[in-house]
Amino acid sequence: MKPPAFQYLRPNTVSEALDMLAAAGEDAKILAGGQSLVPMLNFRLLKPSALIDINRIGELDFISESETGLRIGALTRHRVTQTSPLIAKHFPVLTAAMDHVAHLAIRNRGTIGGSLSHADPAAELPLLMTLLDAKIRLASRNGSRELSPAEFFQGSLMTALEEGEILTEVELPYLPANTRWGFEEFAQRSGDFAIVAAAVTATLSGEKCDACRIAVIGGEMPIRVPEAEDALAGIVPTAEHIKTAATIASEAAEWNEDLHASRDFRKQLVQTLVARALTAALSPSRPVH
Ligand SMILES: Cc1cc2nc3c(=O)[nH]c(=O)nc-3n(C[C@H](O)[C@H](O)[C@H](O)COP(=O)(O)OP(=O)(O)OC[C@H]3O[C@@H](n4cnc5c(N)ncnc54)[C@H](O)[C@@H]3O)c2cc1C
Known part of the structure; x- marks a missing residue:
């Protein structure tokens, strides 16, 4: 597969790139690593008039x-x-x-x-x-x-x-002192895009969780789940609290449905991965950042 014809421009500074972008108009595209853009060009999903290659900036x-x-x-x-x-x-x-x-x-x-x-x-x-x-x-x-x-x-x-x-x-x-973390992903093969992934941080005073953050992908875009974060703030979280927070997270969005996974499977994955990430973050063996 070959890309459509385009003008190729190679600025050396951000200022030059911005001038080129403004002159080239709305069809122009920035080229960075090309790992997503070039396949889209080759499949002719995009037909930009100009590519502005920022790799020398x-x-x-x-x-x-x-x-x-x-x-x-x-x-x-x-x-x-x-x-x-x-x-x-x-x-x-x-x-x-x-x-x-x-x-x-x-x-x-x-x-x-x-x-x-x-x-x-x-x-x-x-x-x-x-x-x-x-x-x-x-x-x-x-x-x-x-x-x-x-x-x-x-x-x-x-x-x-x-x-x-x-x-x-x-x-x-920067994160506050005494912040621990967890990251969990489910993908079909190593290196594939995530079906679902969960990332969390927990800021602790002793065993008490002062604040935590919970972020998830599996829907249209990444989300934070403030209701689940609030469920753990200011307490010493038990396994039951973690389960409650994970359940809240699993109900926080309309998860994607595609040939890789059903919506219901993704919902179950969110619950499982958020619980695992929180358990890791709240574990004393997890190093403070
Ligand atoms: C087989 C395969 C597997 C992959 N698996 C994963 C994965 O598991 N997880 C994952 O996260 N990614 C994955 N990727 C995508 C990879 O991470 C890409 O590098 C990334 O999506 C795009 O980065 P890029 O620098 O290559 O951008 P490009 O392909 O150059 O550009 C992508 C888009 O961003 C625009 N753009 C680029 N830089 C800028 C900028 N600075 N300002 C404004 N617009 C800009 C371009 O115009 C274009 O529209 C995979 C890609 C492939 C080919």
Whole structure:
């Protein structure tokens, strides 16, 4: 399969890329790792007039600590995210999730900006951004803006990105001390997209859970489940509390139904995986982040 003809542009800076994007008009597409875009071109699902290849823009390729959080540039490859000591230090739940993203060859090329912009409902990075309250930063010739994951992800393969905008970076606010985590995924084979995945954090004072976060994929887009989070806040959670929170999570959305899994199976998976992730997070053997 061959892609349709397109103009190929290769900027060296974000500013150049934004100028090219504005000049090329609404049909233009950003090319990052190409792991989702190129198959869509080859299947002729997309026929962009121009591809703006951002792979030479060094200023988009970084991981750095700021005072408020860890900043990750849009061009950071999945393999770099997976193996970054800074990410492992501050967000081991993200490191754990990256082990489930595709295969090594795809992780070598795929980027965080590409994954978030593509917004596949079964992808791990949107889930982790939702769990970690990421600040998603976008730039255009008119300036820049910052969105929460709930504002950015608008549905399956749909985001708040507007014409002329590039996702430049995310910032992950640091987690409070004594925060533990859990990540669980069910996929048909290693490296496949998730049928369902659950990611949680729990901030503890001794055995008491001060606050927890529960995020799930399996529906149209990643969600947090505040009702389930509230069910565990301020108590010493028992197995019964965890079961209650997992049941609330399983009822929080209309789960997808497709050839891989029925809606009911996904609902059961959400219950099981949220319970397992919470049990791991609340286990004394789980290292504090
Ligand atoms: C066989 C296979 C298995 C996979 N399995 C998984 C999996 O298990 N989990 C998972 O999460 N992913 C999986 N993927 C997808 C992979 O993670 C891709 O890397 C990712 O979805 C897209 O990233 P990319 O950098 O390749 O983006 P590209 O393919 O280059 O672009 C994707 C889309 O995002 C837009 N875009 C890219 N960067 C930006 C930016 N900075 N600003 C604005 N728009 C931008 C492009 O215009 C395009 O519309 C798989 C892919 C393949 C081929």
